[in-house]
Amino acid sequence: MPNNKTVVSQEQIAHQYEYMQFIARMNEDKAQVRGQRPKAFTQTFGCQQNEADTQRIAGMLDEMGYEKTDRTEDADVIVINTCAVREHAESRALGNVGALSHLKKARPEVTICLCGCMVQQEHMPDKIKKSYPQVDLVFGTHALWRFPELLYRRLTGDKRVFDTSGDAAGYIAEGLPVLRDGGTKAWLSIMYGCNNFCTYCIVPYVRGRERSRAPEEIVHELEQLVADGYKDITLLGQNVNSYGKDLDEQIDFSDLLMRLNEVPGDFLLRFMTSHPKDASHKLFDTMAACDKVAKQLHLPFQSGSDTVLKRMNRGYTAEHYRELIAYARSKMPDITLSSDIIVGFPGETEEDFEKTRTLVAEVGFDMLYTFLYSKRSGTPAAEMPDDTTHAVKQARFERLLKTQDETVQARQNAYQGKRLRVLVDGTSKGTEYPLTARTEGGLLVCCAGDDLKIGEFADVVIEKTSLRCLFGRSV
Numbered sequence: 396m397p398n399n400k401t402v403v404s405q406e407q408i409a410h411q412y413e414y415m416q417f418i419a420r421m422n423e424d425k426a427q428v429r430g431q432r433p434k435a436f437t438q439t440f441g442c443q444q445n446e447a448d449t450q451r452i453a454g455m456l457d458e459m460g461y462e463k464t465d466r467t468e469d470a471d472v473i474v475i476n477t478c479a480v481r482e483h484a485e486s487r488a489l490g491n492v493g494a495l496s497h498l499k500k501a502r503p504e505v506t507i508c509l510c511g512c513m514v515q516q517e518h519m520p521d522k523i524k525k526s527y528p529q530v531d532l533v534f535g536t537h538a539l540w541r542f543p544e545l546l547y548r549r550l551t552g553d554k555r556v557f558d559t560s561g562d563a564a565g566y567i568a569e570g571l572p573v574l575r576d577g578g579t580k581a582w583l584s585i586m587y588g589c590n591n592f593c594t595y596c597i598v599p600y601v602r603g604r605e606r607s608r609a610p611e612e613i614v615h616e617l618e619q620l621v622a623d624g625y626k627d628i629t630l631l632g633q634n635v636n637s638y639g640k641d642l643d644e645q646i647d648f649s650d651l652l653m654r655l656n657e658v659p660g661d662f663l664l665r666f667m668t669s670h671p672k673d674a675s676h677k678l679f680d681t682m683a684a685c686d687k688v689a690k691q692l693h694l695p696f697q698s699g700s701d702t703v704l705k706r707m708n709r710g711y712t713a714e715h716y717r718e719l720i721a722y723a724r725s726k727m728p729d730i731t732l733s734s735d736i737i738v739g740f741p742g743e744t745e746e747d748f749e750k751t752r753t754l755v756a757e758v759g760f761d762m763l764y765t766f767l768y769s770k771r772s773g774t775p776a777a778e779m780p781d782d783t784t785h786a787v788k789q790a791r792f793e794r795l796l797k798t799q800d801e802t803v804q805a806r807q808n809a810y811q812g813k814r815l816r817v818l819v820d821g822t823s824k825g826t827e828y829p830l831t832a833r834t835e836g837g838l839l840v841c842c843a844g845d846d847l848k849i850g851e852f853a854d855v856v857i858e859k860t861s862l863r864c865l866f867g868r869s870v
């Protein structure tokens with residue numbers, strides 16, 4: 396079991412269900428008058444963890460009797476779930492909130508809610524109070540499970556509700572409703588928070604400390620997902636490799652994978668994110684041995700320079716990273732590899748940058764997510780001297796993109812003519828290849844074939860390739 400301090404009691408969760416019922420009754424009355432149910436709009440910025448949180452919020456809204464809408468104009472409640480990882484994510488969210496001031500003037504009864512990582516930052520509540528009067532309700536990541544209660548307070552008279560309190564230890568709230576998108580893919584959070592404090596990163600400050608869900612809760616949720624027909628399930632955590640360290644029970648991430656692999660059904664398990672300092676040979680052996688675990692690894696290295704890695708507080712060297720990749724490939728020759736990279740970290744020299752570029756060219760990644768360093772106030776890196784101009788960083792960024800496109804294209808080309816097992820998951824815009832699918836390694840395939848069905852596995856032969864997509868026909 397997780398330690399008691401972090402688990403929200405079932406009594407407290409039951410309370411939230413009571414608030415959901417109060418609001419549901421209010422909404423039934425509204426629906427009687429209007430002839431239609433009140434509507435809720437949600438929007439998500441940031442990572443998969445935030446998408447998973449929005450699905451909890453959507454589950455609570457559904458329980459409260461709101462119907463989903465894609466249009467803010469039609470909404471009675473608007474929830475914007477924010478991200479703080481880079482400045483760009485914040486300015487986009489705040490830009491959208493700014494644009495809602497017209498809507499709020501025209502329909503003052505609409506409830507505008509801001510939640511998630513951005514608002515959990517210390518300076519944010521004041522900023523919103525002063526500059527965004529259209530926002531009615533603000534709740535941080537630690538208060539997510541109290542959303543029904545907070546919304547109830549707002550709907551029954553409180554002028555503006557702010558709740559960004561909460562212990563940095565963080566919470567685990569089991570038993571809240573969740574509304575997923577349907578389809579084939581589902582997120583499954585196995586842990587929350589982060590203890591790593593990479594010097595550039597805001598996440599540990601806004602998501603609290605690492606805490607693992609009890610394995611039986613995870614197994615139970617997976618069983619439900621499989622029963623509901625989900626086939627492509629991604630286990631989520633900021634650093635899944637440290638799963639279990641906070642539990643009384645002796646269990647690590649590899650042990651958890653083995654348990655989940657035993658759940659009956661035809662499905663694929665993916666996971667993200669792995670941290671190179673904690674990724675072990677045991678993990679790769681386990682991946683290789685578990686038939687339901689996709690041979691896909693997202694292992695961010697951030698920089699190829701040891702001096703930069705040290706200043707980032709990453710806890711490994713480029714050599715260690717290379718060794719991990721070599722071991723993973725020795726066990727799973729067809730493994731799909733991806734990584735995150737930061738360009739322009741404070742003090743990054745031309746030589747440091749070239750080490751990053753060399754690593755990219757050398758490893759041969761299938762997907763890369765490269766970011767320009769963004770200064771986050773409150774993090775140690777924000778205080779580090781940084782004398783490289785934006786123009787120089789931008790030029791490095793573009794050079795790296797060129798290298799990464801070349802290596803990714805080379806990897807894609809290698810699939811030409813190959814037969815691959817894919818899970819068909821949707822429709823594409825193209826007419827020649829009207830369906831989309833994912834390979835076991837997570838690569839996008841646009842495909843064609845009369846016998847292909849969304850939600851089912853199939854074999855396709857790759858007929859052509861591009862940088863972002865393979866094109867295949869069923870065999």
Ligand code: SAH
Nearest residue numbers: 480595596633668695735736766767768769
């Ligand atoms: N926990 C995951 C990812 C968290 S954030 C991990 O450790 O890999 C996703 C990515 O955003 C990071 O991997 C990093 O590449 C990038 N990132 C985080 N903070 C950033 C910042 N201040 N500026 C630019 N990129 C950043």
Ligand code: SF4
Nearest residue numbers: 589591592593596598
């Ligand atoms: Fe951020 Fe590092 Fe934690 Fe990832 S491991 S969330 S980059 S502090």
Ligand code: F3S
Nearest residue numbers: 441442478479480512
């Ligand atoms: Fe952003 Fe929070 Fe995820 S800061 S990247 S939404 S954990």
